[in-house]
Each structure stands twice: as C-alpha cells, then as structure tokens.
Amino acid sequence: GENVEQHPSTLSVQEGDSAVIKCTYSDSASNYFPWYKQELGKRPQLIIDIRSNVGEKKDQRIAVTLNKTAKHFSLHITETQPEDSAVYFCAATYNQGGKLIFGQGTELSVKP
C-alpha cells in the first residue's frame, strides 16, 4: 500500500539542542521525499527535499538523510531556535510521482 509513518508525534527540546524526526515509507514510493513546516495558522511550506539517488542533503541547520534499504528518511535540525517551533510533515510520492502522501506530523516545541 501507500503509507508514510512519522515519529514522534510531539518533540520538545531546549534551545540549542538538536531535533530528529523519522519517517518510514512503504515499498511503492517513488523517488522524491520532501519535508514541510507548518507554523500555527499558516499553510505548509517546503523546507528541504531529497531524491532517492542521494543519501543526504544539507541546508544550513537542516539536513535530511535517506536510507533506501530500510525505507526510512529523517529530518535533522541542529542548534534549534524558538522560531523552529512548528509542525513538521514528511511526505513521499507514489503512483509515478502523481500522489503526494504525508506523514501524520510532528509538533516540535523549542523551549528558550
């Protein structure tokens, strides 16, 4: 089937610590795995993405890793700041990229 599982559902860290969010996907996923950030009352926005021919991608304090064998990918945020507090969603594409399926979301809280 087409499924994306995301953990944890909530995550609380101290400012300056790192945060890691993990997702697993089912067999039939295509080659594109994006991460979105949704601030309270706002629309989701892309923060980073990775394609299945790449194992890791970094953008300043954010990195994503992909393990194709285990069928999981993770979001890493280093040196967290209060403005990182939001809900984060992972996603995977199915049906040759036509379907974009999201995980259940992780509510990240960064305490100053």
Add this chain to the structure above:
Amino acid sequence: NAGVTQTPKFRVLKTGQSMTLLCAQDMNHEYMYWYRQDPGMGLRLIHYSVGEGTTAKGEVPDGYNVSRLKKQNFLLGLESAAPSQTSVYFCASSLGPSRGTEAFFGQGTRLTVV
C-alpha cells in the same frame, strides 16, 4: 503572481447542505491536490489531478467529488455535508515529478458542518 488561492476561507454548513471549494493557481502547474487536515491526522489526500480533465482518488475520497475542467482550477465538492467533514481543507499544486515537485499550498479553508 498570486500562487495558489482558495475560496472561501471560512464556511459554516448545515448537515445535508452542499458546497464547492475553489482552488485556483497561476503557476501553470500540471498537478493539483486536495487535502484535509484534522488534529493528529496530518494531511490526508482526498483527490488529486495530474492534468486538465483528469482526476484520481486519494486516501479519503468518500463524500467528495472533484473536477478539473481548466488547468488552473481544481474544484472540490461536498454533495451532502456531514459533521465528520468538519476540517481545514488545503489545496496544493506542483509542476510534477519530471519538472520539479515542490507542492505549493493555498491558505486553507476552514469548514464547519453543524
């Protein structure tokens, strides 16, 4: 360039009433999506379209219909609203997997069915 625009932003319906949500994009995107967002459930795909005149079912299609008569518009219809359809609805669009797949979201429609 407005991006993705949803109409209306808020709506209250009585059980059994019908309504149509409109999603319009001005980025010439092929792919368009309708999601619903409920607490603890993430973004669940209702229906999607890979081009003008085509639609397909997502994860939770029951109780909804869609149409993509024009490339820039994707309509979501509720024929007989039920309280279980109370949710925030998001539309999104993208160029598609072969041309860059970032999905851009509308601002959301908050629907309450009483």
